[in-house]
Amino acid sequence: MNHPLLEIRNLSFTYEGASSPVFERLDLAVGSGEFILIKGTSGTGKSTLLRLVCRLNKPQCGTILFRGRDITLIPPAELRSSISYVAQVPQLVDAPVEENLLLPFAFRVNRKKALPRHEDLRAMLDEFYLDGVTLGQSALKLSAGQKQRLAIMRSILQEPEMMLLDEPTSALDAESAAMVFSITERLNTSRKMTIMTVTHSDYRPETIKGVMYRLENRSLKLMPE
Numbered sequence: 188m189n190h191p192l193l194e195i196r197n198l199s200f201t202y203e204g205a206s207s208p209v210f211e212r213l214d215l216a217v218g219s220g221e222f223i224l225i226k227g228t229s230g231t232g233k234s235t236l237l238r239l240v241c242r243l244n245k246p247q248c249g250t251i252l253f254r255g256r257d258i259t260l261i262p263p264a265e266l267r268s269s270i271s272y273v274a275q276v277p278q279l280v281d282a283p284v285e286e287n288l289l290l291p292f293a294f295r296v297n298r299k300k301a302l303p304r305h306e307d308l309r310a311m312l313d314e315f316y317l318d319g320v321t322l323g324q325s326a327l328k329l330s331a332g333q334k335q336r337l338a339i340m341r342s343i344l345q346e347p348e349m350m351l352l353d354e355p356t357s358a359l360d361a362e363s364a365a366m367v368f369s370i371t372e373r374l375n376t377s378r379k380m381t382i383m384t385v386t387h388s389d390y391r392p393e394t395i396k397g398v399m400y401r402l403e404n405r406s407l408k409l410m411p412e
């Protein structure tokens with residue numbers, strides 16, 4: 188039987204001490220290669236949903252399956268190398284761009300992966316609209332938009348099966364936001380990357396057919412095309 192890549196069934200979640208749940212009986216199925224866009228106003232639970240998918244929070248009720256396996260049975264390091272989470276604020280260290288890009292290769296789960304070559308990284312910088320950036324310059328001195336694109340590039344280098352993007356453009360101006368969305372659309376088409384992005388912006392994919400949901404009343408509703 189063919190499983191969706193990610194399946195959320197009957198999910199309910201309440202933060203400890205909170206008076207009302209963030210989610211009640213939420214369902215979602217994401218097929219391999221899909222581009223899922225989840226919109227919702229502030230506080231509806233967009234970040235919480237992504238955190239549950241990568242096991243940073245634990246639901247009180249319901250199941251999340253990745254490739255048909257309950258994620259609670261997948262070791263966290265393995266899960267996070269398959270599902271890459273790009274935070275709203277890129278987590279970069281005070282070091283050159285190249286060191287930031289190669290940082291995850293020091294993690295045990297990635298030890299067997301071949302280190303990308305210098306020239307491949309250079310070529311990838313161009314692909315991520317970072318052509319003016321050198322591998323040797325300080326990552327912390329990049330602009331907010333450049334940092335976000337670098338964080339997405341670092342994720343891609345790990346070759347995850349799925350990417351979760353948490354409001355990737357919220358801190359960016361319109362031009363930088365357009366670059367990030369163009370990159371994510373290209374990753375979906377050329378690398379067949381499954382992408383789930385949450386946003387409160389009015390972005391609609393231009394070059395691909397995305398599946399759009401609205402997060403409201405503690406659950407997801409499919410939006411008309």
Ligand SMILES: Nc1ncnc2c1ncn2[C@@H]1O[C@H](COP(=O)(O)OP(=O)(O)OP(=O)(O)O)[C@@H](O)[C@H]1O
Pocket residue numbers: 202203205209227228229230231232233234235236387
């Ligand atoms: N650690 C926490 N403990 C308790 N409540 C929390 C915690 N984190 C978030 N919440 C609450 O859960 C709800 C959902 O928060 P979440 O950050 O997932 O929303 P969001 O849709 O991502 O919001 P935004 O668009 O403002 O980033 C909010 O009411 C928030 O106050």
